[in-house]
Amino acid sequence: MNEKTWPHHRSETPNFTTIQFPIQNPNPRNPKNPKSYQMIRFDPPPSPASSRRHSRTFAALPNDILTKIAANFSLPNLQTASLVCKAWRDGLRPLREAMLFLRWGKRYKHGRGGVKVNVEKALDSFLKGAARGSTLAMVDAGLVYWEIGKKDEGVKMYKRAAELGDPAGQCNLGISYLQAEPPNAKEAVKWLYQASVAGYVRGQYQLALCLHRGIGTDQNLSEAARWYLRAAEGGYVRAMYNVSLCFSLGRGFLQNHRQSRKWMKLAADHGHRKAQFEHGLALFSEGQMMKAVVYLELAGRGGETAAAHVKNVILQQLPQPSRERAIALADNWRALPSSR
Structure with missing residues (x-):
């Protein structure tokens, strides 16, 4: 059966002008011909009538x-x-106004731009932005409501x-349903899935x-590992750590110690304290003492108390200059930027 893969209508085919420009480089397939040619096509500009027609189409869209x-x-x-x-x-004027209220709300909430922290004024600004239709302002208003204990208003x-x-609203709504009394896990998963498909890394992790725990859905380790990996690739640190464990234990992925080590180090370099501890232990087992001290020192500063004991054991085996160098490296260390 002979079917067309693209519709062609003579009346809709544009008239193109084609010009041959010589290129000075020799043509390797034809050495007798010192010049090769490139075909340049010029599309005619859209007609004024076409521009007016598209303008009318845009303008016909209702403001709501x-x-x-x-x-x-x-x-x-x-x-x-x-x-x-x-x-x-x-039609977009209210949303542009909402951005001004959103900006002032953030200033009041975080004390930026010479403005003192004022939660009431922050909430008022966010609500004014939300009233003008901005979902960004709605989410920030919900966060403030949640923080001051008005969780029902936040959920709305x-x-x-x-x-x-x-x-972000879909993700926060899903988490709210998980934390509700009683929880509504199925509704939570529905909204978390929508946020995940949209590429929101926190939603992907949640x-x-x-899926990993079988909350609100059937347990599915393969799907859980896939979403952990999506979130990790998007820069979500907790997901990086979980991806490492999935590869290490063979949960959801085939066991792969190389991939596990890669993601553990990435999580550690992004500031995950448990990853720093475990990566430090791995370096210690390989005999990379000074590097191990750096990661164990960072893990200890983050609250991993067990890291301090291992670090002290290693320090006893290092000469004084190496000890000082390792602590100096930890002092100057900065976490890589991440989504969370």
């Missing part, structure tokens, strides 16, 4: 639909979308953001935990 589409846009994306046409510029904010497609 436009606001829902752009509800989770950041300020740069809103500014770009506002350039499409006058109707979009006017998360749900509004989640239903508008905000991955979904992996649910």
Whole structure:
């Protein structure tokens, strides 16, 4: 059966101009020909009528639909979308205003920009941004409600953001359902899955935990390992540590000590204290004493009390200059940036 894979209509085929430009490099397939040629195609610019037709299409989008589409846009994306046409510029004005309230809310919440911390003013600013349709403001308002003990109000904010497609809102809503009394695990997994598919690494990690433990869904170690890996590749430190354990124990992945070591070191370099302890032990077992001291010192500073005992045993085997060098390296160490 002969089927077309792409529709071709004579009236829709653009007229192209083709020009041959000689390229000075010799053609290796034809040494007698000193020049090869490159075909350059020029597309004609869109006609004014076409531009007007697209403009009318954009302008016909109702403002309430436009606001829902752009509800989770950041300020740069809103500014770009506002350039499409006058109707979009006017329709997106409330969301651009919401970004100002969001900025002031963060200043009040964290004491930035010369502003003193004021939780009440922060919440008021976030709520004004949320009233203008911004899911980013809804999530921040939900966080404040949660922190001050008004969890029901926080969940309402998360749900509004989640239903508008905000991955952070979906993730926070899912976690809220897990922590509720009684928990609603199936609803939690539903929202965590939506956040995960959207690429939200914290949601991917939380979904992996649910699959690993069989919470709200059937236990599935292969799927859990897959989501741990997605979150780890996205920079989520706890997921890096769990991926290492999956490879080490052969849970969800085939056992692979090389991959386990790789992810354990990555987790350690990103500041995971348990990973620092375990990576330090691995270095000690390989005889890399000074490196082992650095990671064990970092783990001890992070609260791994058992790391201090092993570190002291190693220090007794090192000369004084090596001891001082190892502690200096720990003093100057900085964690690699991560998602969490």
